[in-house]
Amino acid sequence: MTSTVNDTGRSFAYGQAALIERSLRRRHARERRFRLMGMLAVIAAIGFVVVLFSSVLARGLPAFWQATITLDVTFDPEVVDVGPPPEQQADQSEAAFQKEMNRWRRGLALVNWNKLIEGGLRKAIGETDASKRDLIGLVASGERFRLREMVLQDPAIVGTTRQVDLLANANVDVWLKGNIDRSLPDSRQQLSGDQQDLADRLYERGIIHMAFAKSLFLNVDSRSSPASAGLAGAFVGSLYMMLIVIVLAVPIGVASAIYLEEFAPKNRLTDLIEVNINNLAAVPSIVFGLLGASVFIGWFHLPLSAPLVGGLVLTLMTLPIIIISTRSTLRALPPSIRHAALGVGASRTQMVFHHVLPLAIPGILTATIIGVAQALGETAPLLLIGMNAFVASVPGTPLDQSTALPVQIFLWQGNENRNFFEARTSAAIIVLLALMISLNALAVFMRQRIQRRW
Amino acid sequence: MHSLTVIIVLLLLMALAYRVGLTRSRHLASGARQRLHSRPVYHGTLLAIWCAIPALIVLVLWAVFGDELSRFYILAQLPADVAKQPADQLDLVVERIRQIASGFGVADTEAPYESEIAAGLRTFGTVAWLSVVALAAVAGLVATRLAWSRISPELRARNEVERVVGALLAFCSGVAILTTIGIVASLLGEAIRFFTFVSPIDFFFGTVWNPRFSTVGAGGQGDFGLLPLLWGTVLVSLIAMLVAGPIGLMAAIYMAEYAPRRVRMTAKPIVEILAGIPTIVYGFFALTIVGPFLADIGASIGLDIRATSAFTAGVVMGIMIIPFISSLSDDIITQVPRAMRDGSLGLGSTHSETIKRVVLPAALPGLVGAFLLAISRAVGETMIVVLAAGNRPVLNANPFEAVSTVTVTIVNQLTGDADFASPQSLVAFALGLTLFAMTLALNVVALYIVRKYREQYE
Numbered sequence: 001m002t003s004t005v006n007d008t009g010r011s012f013a014y015g016q017a018a019l020i021e022r023s024l025r026r027r028h029a030r031e032r033r034f035r036l037m038g039m040l041a042v043i044a045a046i047g048f049v050v051v052l053f054s055s056v057l058a059r060g061l062p063a064f065w066q067a068t069i070t071l072d073v074t075f076d077p078e079v080v081d082v083g084p085p086p087e088q089q090a091d092q093s094e095a096a097f098q099k100e101m102n103r104w105r106r107g108l109a110l111v112n113w114n115k116l117i118e119g120g121l122r123k124a125i126g127e128t129d130a131s132k133r134d135l136i137g138l139v140a141s142g143e144r145f146r147l148r149e150m151v152l153q154d155p156a157i158v159g160t161t162r163q164v165d166l167l168a169n170a171n172v173d174v175w176l177k178g179n180i181d182r183s184l185p186d187s188r189q190q191l192s193g194d195q196q197d198l199a200d201r202l203y204e205r206g207i208i209h210m211a212f213a214k215s216l217f218l219n220v221d222s223r224s225s226p227a228s229a230g231l232a233g234a235f236v237g238s239l240y241m242m243l244i245v246i247v248l249a250v251p252i253g254v255a256s257a258i259y260l261e262e263f264a265p266k267n268r269l270t271d272l273i274e275v276n277i278n279n280l281a282a283v284p285s286i287v288f289g290l291l292g293a294s295v296f297i298g299w300f301h302l303p304l305s306a307p308l309v310g311g312l313v314l315t316l317m318t319l320p321i322i323i324i325s326t327r328s329t330l331r332a333l334p335p336s337i338r339h340a341a342l343g344v345g346a347s348r349t350q351m352v353f354h355h356v357l358p359l360a361i362p363g364i365l366t367a368t369i370i371g372v373a374q375a376l377g378e379t380a381p382l383l384l385i386g387m388n389a390f391v392a393s394v395p396g397t398p399l400d401q402s403t404a405l406p407v408q409i410f411l412w413q414g415n416e417n418r419n420f421f422e423a424r425t426s427a428a429i430i431v432l433l434a435l436m437i438s439l440n441a442l443a444v445f446m447r448q449r450i451q452r453r454w
Numbered sequence: 455m456h457s458l459t460v461i462i463v464l465l466l467l468m469a470l471a472y473r474v475g476l477t478r479s480r481h482l483a484s485g486a487r488q489r490l491h492s493r494p495v496y497h498g499t500l501l502a503i504w505c506a507i508p509a510l511i512v513l514v515l516w517a518v519f520g521d522e523l524s525r526f527y528i529l530a531q532l533p534a535d536v537a538k539q540p541a542d543q544l545d546l547v548v549e550r551i552r553q554i555a556s557g558f559g560v561a562d563t564e565a566p567y568e569s570e571i572a573a574g575l576r577t578f579g580t581v582a583w584l585s586v587v588a589l590a591a592v593a594g595l596v597a598t599r600l601a602w603s604r605i606s607p608e609l610r611a612r613n614e615v616e617r618v619v620g621a622l623l624a625f626c627s628g629v630a631i632l633t634t635i636g637i638v639a640s641l642l643g644e645a646i647r648f649f650t651f652v653s654p655i656d657f658f659f660g661t662v663w664n665p666r667f668s669t670v671g672a673g674g675q676g677d678f679g680l681l682p683l684l685w686g687t688v689l690v691s692l693i694a695m696l697v698a699g700p701i702g703l704m705a706a707i708y709m710a711e712y713a714p715r716r717v718r719m720t721a722k723p724i725v726e727i728l729a730g731i732p733t734i735v736y737g738f739f740a741l742t743i744v745g746p747f748l749a750d751i752g753a754s755i756g757l758d759i760r761a762t763s764a765f766t767a768g769v770v771m772g773i774m775i776i777p778f779i780s781s782l783s784d785d786i787i788t789q790v791p792r793a794m795r796d797g798s799l800g801l802g803s804t805h806s807e808t809i810k811r812v813v814l815p816a817a818l819p820g821l822v823g824a825f826l827l828a829i830s831r832a833v834g835e836t837m838i839v840v841l842a843a844g845n846r847p848v849l850n851a852n853p854f855e856a857v858s859t860v861t862v863t864i865v866n867q868l869t870g871d872a873d874f875a876s877p878q879s880l881v882a883f884a885l886g887l888t889l890f891a892m893t894l895a896l897n898v899v900a901l902y903i904v905r906k907y908r909e910q911y912e
Contacts (some may be wrong), residue, residue: 027804034806038708041701045725045780048773052731055743093559256627263620264627275901277630282827282897283890284834286861287637290886293868294640316633323630349616377732380836380861384868384882406734413738413841422742429735440730444723 056433060426066213066227067168067176069139069202071120073147074161079115082107085155108151113144117166124207125198134194138202140167142225167215168208170226170420172199176208179419190419216427220392221408226417231428233394237307237387237402238376244311244398245318245375250368252315253322260323261330262352281320288317289381297385304386308398313385314375321371322364329363330356366443373439377432379406405432460587464509467591468502471598475501478605492612500611503618504601509594516586527578528552531571551575641890644883651877652678657884663847663858665867665878678881680888682847686764686857690839691832693768693853694775698828701772702779703821709780710787711809722781729777737841740770745842752854759854762844768853771838775828782827786820786904787813819903826900830893836861860885 086100114136121135122128128135143166150157150164171190174180176199186193202208219230260277264270292313296302302309333356341351382388387407395402403411409428415421479497483490490497528548529537536547547568553560554572564572605611649657660679705725709718745761748769752759759765790813798808814821844856847863868882 027807031804031806034809035708035712038704038712041704042708042713042721042725044701045705045728045776046721048776049724049727051743052728052735052739052773055739056735059742094557095553095559095561099561252626252629255623256630259620259623259627263623273627273631275898276634278901279894279897280630280633282830282893282901283637284831284836284861284893286834286836286864287641287886287890287893290864290868290883291633291637291640294644294883295636298640298644319630319633323627347612347616349619373730377730377734379732379734380840380865383865386869388869406732409734409738410837410841413741425738429738432732433735436730436732 053433056426056429059423060428060430062177063423063427064213064216064430065210066215067173067203067208068211069121069166069168069208071117071124071164071166071207072161073116073120073164075116075147075151075158076119077159080108080111080151080158082111105152108148111148113147116147117144120164125202128198130194130198134192134198137191137195138169138172138198140169140225140227142222142228143167165211167227168199170417171195172208173227174419175199176203176210177423179423213427216424216431220394221390221403221411222392223390226415226420226424229412229424231405231408231431233391234403234405234408236394237310237391238404240307240395240398240402241311241314241404242372242376244308245315245372246368248312248315249318249322249371250364253319253371254326254364256319257323257326257330258352258357261327262356263348277320277323281324284380285317285378286380286384288313289384291316292381292385303399303401305389305391305401305403306399307395307402307404309385310382310387310402310404311398313381314378317378317381318371318375321374322367325367325370326360326364329360329367332363333359362446366447369439369443369446373436373443376439377406377436379404379410382407383410405435460513460590463587463591464506464513464594467505467509467594467598471501471505471594471601472498474598474602475499475605475611478602479611482605482607490607491610496611496615497605497609499615501598501601501605503615505594505598508597509590512586512590512593516590520582520586523582524552524575524579528571528575531574533567536567555579637890641883641887644880645887648877648880648884651880657881661849663863665881676878678877678884680860680885682849683858683860683863683885684888685849686839686843686847687833687859687861689764689853689857690768690771690843690859691829693765694771694832695825695829697769697772698775698779699825702776702828703783705776706780706783706787707809707814710784711805711813722784725780726777728774729781731774733774733835733837734841736770736774737837740766740838740842744770757854760844760856762842762856764843764853764855764857767839767843767857770842771832771835774835774838775832778831779824779828782824783817783821786817786824789820790816819906823900823902823904826896826903830896830900833896834861834889834893836865840865860889864889 082104085104086097088094088097092100117139118132118135121138146166147164150162168176172195175182175189175191175196180189186196189196191199199208215228215230217230217235218232219228220233221231222229260270260273264273292309296309296312297304337355337359338351341355342348346354382404387403388411389401389403390411391401391403393400405428409425409432412421412425412428475498476494479490479492479494483494525548528551529544532544532547537544539547550560551568551572552575554564554568555575657678658680660677661681662677662679663682664677666676709722713721741762745763745766748763748766749759749761794812794816795808798812799805803811839859839862843859843862845858845862845866846856847858850857864882864885867879867885
């Protein structure tokens, strides 16, 4: 009797243990699955970073080297027949001299530079029955102005022969890099059959070679001559905007953070300001663009496409970021510093400017760099204030027309010459990302090295 | 050159005023054998401030009205027959005379009256300029003198200087308010102008978006229905949240609860790189890599996915939002008190059960706030959808088709021509207002929830 009770008890306990065992196994399996899912999520996120960077690098890096033709160009005085540049006479007004000078420059512009290039090419190739058009087509069309620049800088080179590096046409670059399907019939190729042949021959003989694409950094955007399109104008435009952001957003942002954190009475108004700043930080950037279009351009009649307007818009966008992070830096400083200063008789202002602010400077710098880096990458608001205009010059002042780096990327990705500009755009993206990463790395470095932990 | 002179003069004057205040107060302190209320530095600063204010007022007035004045001078001197010309001709004459006066000259010969006025203008300019600078200097000096006579041991110079500093600081924090007012005023103002062309009912409840072009003529009014755009925005944001929500949340849970310190320290910054990449880069990535890739996958499983579609844009936007969700959620999850976890673990539940039944419910309000902020960001995102959503503003339930969103349409309507008079460009502001209202509502609710939740455990 007792044994059966024991047996049932044991079998019951055994059954329960088995039940628990089974449920435990299930629960542990669920635990492992859950954990795996988390790990997969992290891996997926990191994977996206890797894919994004590697694909941009893979497409963009080759574009930093560009097909370049090295030629001996003879500046034949019969072709370049403009005479010496005018000199200002004593009795000549500045305006009259400028007019004379402009006439000389116009003369230079009308010179048939292509003829010089053609001559150089024929000399380099030797015997060929290629047409003039095919030959000239090998060189980027904007490169002839390089020859003009050379004469403009040194009129004495007329009559001599110089070695000149000329950028090859974008289609030659695409052809040599294999970015176009070479098996396509000639009717669907950008280069004529003769040109394909010439390009391959010159490449084999080293007359066309892949040289570092200085033009990407030194030239401005170009429509007629894609191969010589560069980022210089956009870079300077971005630089102006960043300067404006730093000059305006940092003092105003830091001042208002100091006011809100150290001086402001706790009342309705300061509450409102605080909510307002938090909100501004989350307002979509394009809304700031609308503000710029309507207020700065519509009401104040500031010029379209000017870095000044762009800088102002970006300043308004960056302000909340700088205010919020400066405030958190100030809040992180221990109150004992404030108490000590006040205790020895400093006024509130003295306490802030002599003791609190110097200690907060590393944090403020970090906040500034992060804010500026974010402003550097912003595109949408700039489109609305006309910075997507095509500008073929480096802006001399913040009031001149200009684009910005991210906007230039936007413009290039829309270019019809896909085969060439896809790589060019990726290269521009690499430049932009490199700038942003170095800014952010600087911020991280400062946070770790200079900032004190309390 | 001129402005440099002014700055130097102003700085010199301020330095002088500062010096005067400093010596005067020092002298008082030693002479009267009485303690100064404020240190001499503050007396000096106060005088410099008083010197700068009137001088700056004079200079600003000149900067605003000076050009007008010289033009006025030229017009008054012109011979009667020249002065009768229409306004744009006159502008040309004025410009020529200014060129001659500046010494640059004009390319053709100068008319006698031109050279005469130019010579006069040169004198006028010099005299006016000198007198303005002199006036500014005198105003500054007078103010300094008045302030100087106030200097006494009892003068609370420090307090006055600090009041000026405080006022400057307060003004700076007002800029944020001004920005908001500017946004609301400009959006409302232009949107109301738009609503004089198109009734708000047609705008907010219209189902057809076909604005035509402003050049077509007054007859071609076009349809401005918001709903197709709103639908596109909702669809893309929804897809983005479906991608970013699970990945971001699971990544946050893993990093907050499971990951060893070293993994966390390396993985977290890498994931956050995603947040720092400019959106134009994501747009390009979506257009050239993700779009074709998804289209290929779709083709291989017999699904018709367009390369630029709501799906492409949504997936890439989701990738962009992952770090946003993961870092916010991470913060919120780590804020859940240790004791709650320990209680649950002590009762025998597994780690994942603790997370699912205890930690997440406790963190729920904060997580909702984080998700709302993420949605608001997705709604306002522009460049990815501009490049990858395909811009096809029709009501369509298929996520694999091209769509258009509110932000895309703002860009399309406002780029190219900056003519703020046609409904075709004004509609951008009505759309902007809608967008602003949506994100504002999301942000306010989210910030309220996040803040309230934070206080709960602090």
